[in-house]
Amino acid sequence: MSKLLIKNGKAVDPSAGMNKNFDILIENGIIKKLSKSISRISKTTKVIDAKNCIVTPGLIDVHTHLRDPGYEDKEDIFSGTAAAAKGGFTTIMCMPNTDPVLDNVSGIRYVFDKSSKAPVKVFPVGAISKKLEGKELAEIGRMAQEGIKAISDDGQCIQSSILMRNAVEYIKMFNLVLIEHAEDTALSGDGQINEGYISTKLGLPGIPSLSESFIVARDILLSEYFDTPIHFAHISSRKSLELIKNAKKRKVKVTCEVTPHHLIFNEEYLQTFDPNFKMKPPLGSESDRKALESSFKDGTIDILATDHAPHRIDEKEREFSLAPFGVVGLETALSAMISFFINTKKMTWLELVERMSVKPAEIFGLEGGSLLEGAPADITIINPSGKWVVTEDNLVGKSKNSPFLNMELTGTVKFTIANGQVVYGQI
Ligand SMILES: [Zn+2]
Structure with a gap:
């Protein structure tokens, strides 16, 4: 049973009018628990520290x-x-x-x-x-x-x-x-x-x-x-x-x-x-x-x-x-x-x-769009102050035809979690 705990992040979920710090526990691809503070459940629970990050559906x-x-x-x-x-x-x-x-x-x-x-x-x-x-x-x-x-x-x-x-x-x-x-x-x-x-x-x-x-x-x-x-x-x-x-x-x-x-x-x-x-x-x-x-x-x-x-x-x-x-x-x-x-x-x-x-x-009519308990664990964790310059080298898609090339943008994705699995970012 895979468990993942996201701690110390600012959870933003307009579907629930939520915009404050919450910890989120993910179990088997589902948001199991959402609470002001959740401590590590077991040694096998992986933990993401989302301090200073925005956590969104x-x-x-x-x-x-x-x-x-x-x-x-x-x-x-x-x-x-x-x-x-x-x-x-x-x-x-x-x-x-x-x-x-x-x-x-x-x-x-x-x-x-x-x-x-x-x-x-x-x-x-x-x-x-x-x-x-x-x-x-x-x-x-x-x-x-x-x-x-x-x-x-x-x-x-x-x-x-x-x-x-x-x-x-x-x-x-x-x-x-x-x-x-x-x-x-x-x-x-x-x-x-x-x-x-x-x-x-x-x-x-x-x-x-x-x-x-x-x-x-x-x-x-x-x-x-x-x-x-x-x-x-x-x-x-x-x-x-x-x-x-x-x-x-x-x-x-x-x-x-x-x-x-x-x-x-x-x-x-x-x-x-x-x-x-x-x-x-x-x-x-x-x-x-x-x-x-x-x-x-x-x-x-x-x-x-x-x-x-x-x-x-x-x-x-x-x-x-x-x-x-x-x-x-x-x-x-x-x-x-x-x-x-x-x-x-x-x-x-x-x-x-x-x-x-x-x-x-x-x-x-797609699943997602919510951080509430029972929702599928599709979650984005964002560093809102991370800066990066858009270059051909740092775009992972095959084509590089971006109007933002060579511009410095603010805000980076730290983790993308789909169905409870980390699909982008390193724990
Ligand atoms: Zn079109």
Whole structure:
């Protein structure tokens, strides 16, 4: 019987309104006891001294690209989950734009089987349409029986209103959430960065923020009409937030996420043509960024998600217009939030943990998001004042396309514990 005791840490669990020193005893993968002081139970009990550390329910990322199967040169299930563990995540959901696409039972089984040996829990997201072609629905019902929590054509966006209608109506039967990558592709076209002053100045084709808001408006109507949950991935514009805020007032079942890069950077960063600031949706104006920041604070934006999107350096380091969209984020998300939101007093620990653990669990029906007795022992132990510089060498994921490269961030993960096992950190 394995026992682990976490002592002297500050436990932060918004699900229980907890924000003070507690010791935590873990037994057989479960939080057995939570108390002001627990002494070592037996000689075999391992002890972690969490003095000056923050102890939170394990972080959950609902938007990761593990690139496995098919693009293992960029990332695979083991390298991606190692990056997740280092970033403090104990559960991740991975997107289906692999090769082959995760649009059927065998693909979903492949991810569940391979990830059963990975350090953190992985839930594959099933595709909405076969091969992400936006023409015909995937095997959604059978994938639901395999245990998926959500469907998405992330990277693509279904343009056909009738196919979307069918998907939204159909998933009501299975208790699934539809995750939308909102992009009207006729409007985004071959755009490279946000349409505006900077795109004109750099001579690059622009993507109007309207491309996102158009689909957000459509999907809010569908969600309302069928009373089905739709979750908007990586929301990026002020207009989309207005639409979501209004929909929430009407109790429409829509939720949304934001990435650290959209919260922290704006389109100005593209002036150097650095491909590590090129992603979809593109970084917006400062006005968009400010709207994201205040909506993240007031809860209009429910959760933080990384959209961890690994690409090889030789793919990124090409002519800007040929470089693929996307940046990695699993290893920097928490530190970025501590550096730019906690340390600047824009947000409290309770608020941050709610958006990085409690809400993701709640929205997608995942285990975790709690430190209470009886909860699975998924726990992150954070040194909030540890400093580190993001370099290619200290990222453990296979790809290094981070917009935070060469920046000094504050906050390091000391231990990640998944199912009661230490999967990152040395005792
Ligand atoms: Zn996407």
